[in-house]
Amino acid sequence: MTTTRSTEILETALDAVARAARPTARSAAATRAGWLRHVADRLDRAGGDLITIARAETHLTEARLVNELRRTTFQARLFADRLSSGSFDRVLIDPADGDWPMGARPDLRRTFIPIGPVLVFTASNFPFAFGVAGGDMVSALAAGCPVLIKAHPGHPELSRALYRLVADALAEAGAPDGALAMVEGEDSGRAAVRDARIRAVGFTGSTSGGRALFDLAMSRPDPIPFYAEMSSTNPVVITPRSWAARPAEIAAGFAASLTGSAGQLCTKPGVVFLPDVGGFLDQLPNLSAAPLLNDHILDGFHRTTSNMATRAGIVFGELSARDAAPILFRTNVAEAQANPDLMDLEMFGPAALLIEYTHLDQVVDAIDQLPGQLTASVHGGDQPDPQEAELVARLAEHAGRVLWNDWPTGLSVTDAQQHGGPYPATTAPLSTSVGTQSVWRFLRPVTFQNMPDEALPEGLRRNRNSPSFAEEQV
Amino acid sequence: MTTTRSTEILETALDAVARAARPTARSAAATRAGWLRHVADRLDRAGGDLITIARAETHLTEARLVNELRRTTFQARLFADRLSSGSFDRVLIDPADGDWPMGARPDLRRTFIPIGPVLVFTASNFPFAFGVAGGDMVSALAAGCPVLIKAHPGHPELSRALYRLVADALAEAGAPDGALAMVEGEDSGRAAVRDARIRAVGFTGSTSGGRALFDLAMSRPDPIPFYAEMSSTNPVVITPRSWAARPAEIAAGFAASLTGSAGQLCTKPGVVFLPDVGGFLDQLPNLSAAPLLNDHILDGFHRTTSNMATRAGIVFGELSARDAAPILFRTNVAEAQANPDLMDLEMFGPAALLIEYTHLDQVVDAIDQLPGQLTASVHGGDQPDPQEAELVARLAEHAGRVLWNDWPTGLSVTDAQQHGGPYPATTAPLSTSVGTQSVWRFLRPVTFQNMPDEALPEGLRRNRNSPSFAEEQV
Numbered sequence: 001m002t003t004t005r006s007t008e009i010l011e012t013a014l015d016a017v018a019r020a021a022r023p024t025a026r027s028a029a030a031t032r033a034g035w036l037r038h039v040a041d042r043l044d045r046a047g048g049d050l051i052t053i054a055r056a057e058t059h060l061t062e063a064r065l066v067n068e069l070r071r072t073t074f075q076a077r078l079f080a081d082r083l084s085s086g087s088f089d090r091v092l093i094d095p096a097d098g099d100w101p102m103g104a105r106p107d108l109r110r111t112f113i114p115i116g117p118v119l120v121f122t123a124s125n126f127p128f129a130f131g132v133a134g135g136d137m138v139s140a141l142a143a144g145c146p147v148l149i150k151a152h153p154g155h156p157e158l159s160r161a162l163y164r165l166v167a168d169a170l171a172e173a174g175a176p177d178g179a180l181a182m183v184e185g186e187d188s189g190r191a192a193v194r195d196a197r198i199r200a201v202g203f204t205g206s207t208s209g210g211r212a213l214f215d216l217a218m219s220r221p222d223p224i225p226f227y228a229e230m231s232s233t234n235p236v237v238i239t240p241r242s243w244a245a246r247p248a249e250i251a252a253g254f255a256a257s258l259t260g261s262a263g264q265l266c267t268k269p270g271v272v273f274l275p276d277v278g279g280f281l282d283q284l285p286n287l288s289a290a291p292l293l294n295d296h297i298l299d300g301f302h303r304t305t306s307n308m309a310t311r312a313g314i315v316f317g318e319l320s321a322r323d324a325a326p327i328l329f330r331t332n333v334a335e336a337q338a339n340p341d342l343m344d345l346e347m348f349g350p351a352a353l354l355i356e357y358t359h360l361d362q363v364v365d366a367i368d369q370l371p372g373q374l375t376a377s378v379h380g381g382d383q384p385d386p387q388e389a390e391l392v393a394r395l396a397e398h399a400g401r402v403l404w405n406d407w408p409t410g411l412s413v414t415d416a417q418q419h420g421g422p423y424p425a426t427t428a429p430l431s432t433s434v435g436t437q438s439v440w441r442f443l444r445p446v447t448f449q450n451m452p453d454e455a456l457p458e459g460l461r462r463n464r465n466s467p468s469f470a471e472e473q474v
Numbered sequence: 475m476t477t478t479r480s481t482e483i484l485e486t487a488l489d490a491v492a493r494a495a496r497p498t499a500r501s502a503a504a505t506r507a508g509w510l511r512h513v514a515d516r517l518d519r520a521g522g523d524l525i526t527i528a529r530a531e532t533h534l535t536e537a538r539l540v541n542e543l544r545r546t547t548f549q550a551r552l553f554a555d556r557l558s559s560g561s562f563d564r565v566l567i568d569p570a571d572g573d574w575p576m577g578a579r580p581d582l583r584r585t586f587i588p589i590g591p592v593l594v595f596t597a598s599n600f601p602f603a604f605g606v607a608g609g610d611m612v613s614a615l616a617a618g619c620p621v622l623i624k625a626h627p628g629h630p631e632l633s634r635a636l637y638r639l640v641a642d643a644l645a646e647a648g649a650p651d652g653a654l655a656m657v658e659g660e661d662s663g664r665a666a667v668r669d670a671r672i673r674a675v676g677f678t679g680s681t682s683g684g685r686a687l688f689d690l691a692m693s694r695p696d697p698i699p700f701y702a703e704m705s706s707t708n709p710v711v712i713t714p715r716s717w718a719a720r721p722a723e724i725a726a727g728f729a730a731s732l733t734g735s736a737g738q739l740c741t742k743p744g745v746v747f748l749p750d751v752g753g754f755l756d757q758l759p760n761l762s763a764a765p766l767l768n769d770h771i772l773d774g775f776h777r778t779t780s781n782m783a784t785r786a787g788i789v790f791g792e793l794s795a796r797d798a799a800p801i802l803f804r805t806n807v808a809e810a811q812a813n814p815d816l817m818d819l820e821m822f823g824p825a826a827l828l829i830e831y832t833h834l835d836q837v838v839d840a841i842d843q844l845p846g847q848l849t850a851s852v853h854g855g856d857q858p859d860p861q862e863a864e865l866v867a868r869l870a871e872h873a874g875r876v877l878w879n880d881w882p883t884g885l886s887v888t889d890a891q892q893h894g895g896p897y898p899a900t901t902a903p904l905s906t907s908v909g910t911q912s913v914w915r916f917l918r919p920v921t922f923q924n925m926p927d928e929a930l931p932e933g934l935r936r937n938r939n940s941p942s943f944a945e946e947q948v
């Protein structure tokens with residue numbers, strides 16, 4: 001009975017986004033900007049009520065949720081601003097050229113069109129910013145794609161409230177029926193990944209979950225782009241120079257980055273290379289504990305920390321199945337180099353592996369075997385010396401974002417942001433899931449050859465805004 | 475014995491490209507431009523000898539091969555020019571901003587870095603332009619990636635001659651050892667797809683071959699980008715207006731496009747919607763026959779045309795296992811709409827399916843079920859009327875390139891070119907395999923946060939070419 005009902009709901013949702021694809025694709029960028037601004041306004045107005053629901057479902061603090069909701073409306077408005085200013089109108093025009101050296105060239109005009117309905121798997125740890133109205137939805141809608149949300153089971157009531165609000169806001173703003181739809185349940189999510197009407201997928205979550213859905217998408221008769229943001233241990237290298245200069249500052253920065261949002265951030269520093277573990281522990285301030293999102297996340301934290309305990313010694317805190325107090329492990333760089341998977345054991349929560357080294361050369365060598373990362377950080381001198389600069393260059397070979405004397409949490413949403421990286425950080429290393437460039441995940445290039453203005457998209461027409469246009473009409 | 479030898483050769487090749495990855499990535503764009511220009515110069519000098527080898531192995535005409543070699547050197551020089559002029563330096567810079575609305579923003583600088591060693595499966599039908607020195611190699615090397623070529627078995631001697639020449643030219647020009655390597659044999663190709671040292675794959679060939687290798691790449695512990703350009707029937711719609719206005723011109727254009735290179739082009743018009751099949755056949759000029767590339771291709775032509783003969787009537791030519799004379803099939807739009815796979819049966823060689831319709835509305839409806847295509851063309855009036863414009867817009871939903879009153883063969887290599895499309899045209903609909911934009915397949919975004927100039931890639935430094943730079947040194 002439930003299954004039949006779920007199947008019906010899924011079919012209705014898929015049909016809705018499929019029917020919305022063409023009108024959404026043909027809407028003007030400025031029109032879509034208006035939709036996103038109205039969604040942001042409605043979210044602002046509903047703020048307090050939404051935060052109350054989110055607190056009950058996620059254990060996140062009010063301050064954190066207020067901040068996250070502000071980020072959510074900010075990013076909707078940022079995409080709206082970029083749509084209004086034409087930032088996503090990336091065109092290339094090669095006029096006909098009889099003298100083109102490889103042979104006469106026809107008129108070629110290249111633009112980007114929406115890929116079609118996008119399925120979005122929302123995340124547990126950011127109920128707003130990676131939720132129903134989060135970055136994937138906003139970037140897909142900005143691209144001109146309808147969105148089918150797979151709600152996260154960690155915050156069902158919030159997802160429903162957000163869905164009602166956003167769908168209503170889109171309708172008020174004049175978006176096509178079906179520009180947003182939502183389903184719940186793992187089976188519905190899996191079925192949607194395989195459905196021919198879905199043309200791309202965005203996912204934020206665990207490697208096991210992301211990989212299973214990625215495999216489903218790749219095994220379709222027609223594989224589609226699958227953008228999963230999954231696992232990262234976000235290595236941090238503390239060089240001898242920085243450690244000598246400012247140990248207390250570094251230890252305090254680590255403590256704050258480790259325990260912020262109870263360590264439940266995809267950019268949490270989970271691996272730290274440092275020259276003196278004992279001295280580091282002496283400098284550490286109090287590491288505050290906080291409840292995790294839900295029992296599922298707590299189980300995962302216990303499982304992954306217990307696994308790490310079989311590989312590395314505990315030097316702070318202790319294993320516990322009942323709560324998630326901060327815990328730190330210790331190994332050395334020779335071990336990490338011999339067993340590079342140690343650098344890849346994500347513990348989602350307030351846990352990290354400290355890797356002691358003697359000479360920075362050892363770190364430079366070890367990171368050649370580093371799995372793909374969202375971020376990598378170096379704490380060095382005021383200015384990088386040649387070896388520190390080499391470290392930065394090598395970390396860039398493995399990560400989407402490389403930081404200097406800074407901590408990876410607190411991801412800013414901007415144009416130049418990059419939140420992605422080689423597998424297992426993501427399944428699509430050439431894209432970002434945060435920042436305005438995430439829109440390109442959902443836009444497909446099309447070139448028009450010898451095409452008259454009457455059948456060209458507006459941005460490719462010859463006579464748009466041309467001073468000679470009026471004269472030619474005469 | 476052979477297997478052991480192949481395994482050794484493969485291991486040597488993989489080791490070579492892996493060792494070349496860092497020096498190739500760190501070479502300056504202008505330096506790589508020099509490598510490509512020297513390769514083009516050497517190809518020009520060797521021209522006649524190479525063409526003699528190619529003629530013996532491919533049955534292609536001298537004129538066609540001369541033209542193709544010119545295209546090959548042209549595209550190497552085009553990428554060199556774009557490298558020299560900085561066209562691929564796509565950077566985004568967000569300076570630190572304490573007033574950024576979502577919270578103080580750090581300094582963020584985004585650029586693209588090479589993805590690492592690229593494996594290239596060369597094509598049968600373009601021994602030069604999609605061969606050892608072809609577009610995939612040139613775009614990967616332009617991006618800063620070493621290239622491992624999997625030679626095509628259809629032209630082994632030419633592949634070896636090209637490999638010797640290009641590897642030698644690269645060495646002369648100062649490229650790192652291992653910037654180019656080559657292996658032969660299916661087993662080596664499959665093993666290379668799964669090897670951790672390979673970071674992306676380019677492929678041009680059949681859907682069956684491409685899909686099998688794609689599946690291998692996706693099943694890696696760490697899946698990697700896989701760019702396969704595979705199958706396309708390149709539908710052409712001849713509208714009633716165009717047919718009434720210029721039947722002889724259209725029939726002649728079709729005949730030339732169908733039989734050029736004996737129909738062995740990925741952009742060959744294989745499906746034609748037209749209002750009057752009988753009249754079209756009456757207008758057709760002589761369709762010239764030519765030998766196919768090799769017996770393997772001839773077998774495929776016989777198999778696919780025999781398959782089509784079970785689904786549609788033959789209206790020109792006849793089935794033959796011994797040669798590949800042009801052959802045309804006929805069905806109607808109701809059949810195509812009821813069986814959309816009819817629009818997806820690629821026959822590699824001089825064959826096409828003519829689909830008769832009565833009203834253009836029927837075509838507009840049928841193409842909603844069109845599988846992904848490299849190209850789609852409309853022959854209409856001098857200027858598109860509203861229905862023809864709608865047809866163009868709908869074809870763009872399914873194809874990478876849409877043409878007006880033009881034929882899809884004779885692909886020009888330019889900046890605005892797009893050679894790609896939704897599956898099964900390619901496995902990566904957001905990319906192109908022809909034209910300068912193909913370089914982006916092999917470049918990965920990286921953002922540097924709070925990074926001093928000393929550890930930034932040159933294009934991201936604050937003081938590059940700044941008038942104040944010298945003063946600041948004082």
